[in-house]
Amino acid sequence: MITTVTLNASIDKAYYMEKAIKNGEVMRVSRCRNSAGGKGLNVARVVQLCHEEVLATGLVGGYNGQYLESLLKAEGISFEFGHVLGETRSCINILDPQYGSTEYLEPGCCVTKDEEKEYIKLFQEIVKKSDIVTLSGSVPQGLSADIYQKMIEIVKNENKEVILDTSGVYLKEGLLAKPTMVKPNKEEMEMLFDTEINTIEEVIHYAQKIAQMGIQYVVVSLGADGAILVMENQVLHARPPVIQPVNTVGCGDSMVAAFAVALQRKYPPKEALTFSVAVATANALSPETGSFEMQQCESIFNQVKIKEIEEGEYICH
Structure with missing residues (x-):
């Protein structure tokens, strides 16, 4: 089984505009599409299209977190998330005929140290039933800078293979664990x-x-x-x-x-x-x-x- 991790999941909202955006004015959206967002969830969709067993995990919270899980359920993607008290973020992509795509990405809620510890315990159990683990994307506020390093070490201690796709300090720290x-x-x-x-x-x-x-x-x-x-x-x-x-x-x-x-x-x-x-x-x-x-x-x-x-x-x- 391939497990995909999305620590900073989101509700992705695509706003399709018939007219070009004008700053400072009320703009009406012609069509809106909501989806369960985050790099790891994109990975999960493609793995499923390749007809391999996949499990999506990561952190979600609040009403948006419940909504995200319902969207994944509708897609037929299996999931096992850690739950936090904060609200899962929303990310907005405005598509209009003049500018194309303009994205507004929320930073994500703050995750406490206790919530991080609880998720690591869940992750350890998930890894035991996985063959390959992918770690993708940004990290919400509050998580340790070496969170991916810790997770890679957990995967490697179970003799499983792990892929890391991130940036900045999380990439630098993650490399130390040799994914x-x-x-x-x-x-x-x-x-x-x-x-x-x-x-x-x-x-x-x-x-x-x-x-x-x-x-x-x-x-x-x-x-x-x-x-x-x-x-x-x-x-x-x-x-x-x-x-x-x-x-x-x-x-x-x-x-x-x-x-x-x-x-x-x-x-x-x-x-x-x-x-x-x-x-x-x-x-x-x-x-x-x-x-x-x-x-x-x-x-x-x-x-x-x-x-x-x-x-x-x-x-x-």
């Missing part, structure tokens, strides 16, 4: 190493630095250029076919989900990377976040070009 895989993007690596990254050579260079920390798989998404997989002694670059993207939101989460599925199925690295890029590309063709058509994915899989990068082929200056 099986991490999926930083260019901006997250720039923050991690306090540097500017401008070329694919530099992407590989800094991904190798992460791999040298004891990380088995470092996957870096390159958008339309696919993704790089860096391992201790091997670098792979997978390029998808050229497409006209419909919605790129959630492509990173789709890549995490696909790699978790690949680990569950014990795919070799080349097949795992090809599958991950195919699923992420298929997600970009869907108007919904964390969704794809399997037939499209299979077609893209056969068109992905994968290349092993030899040492010295890309030289970092």
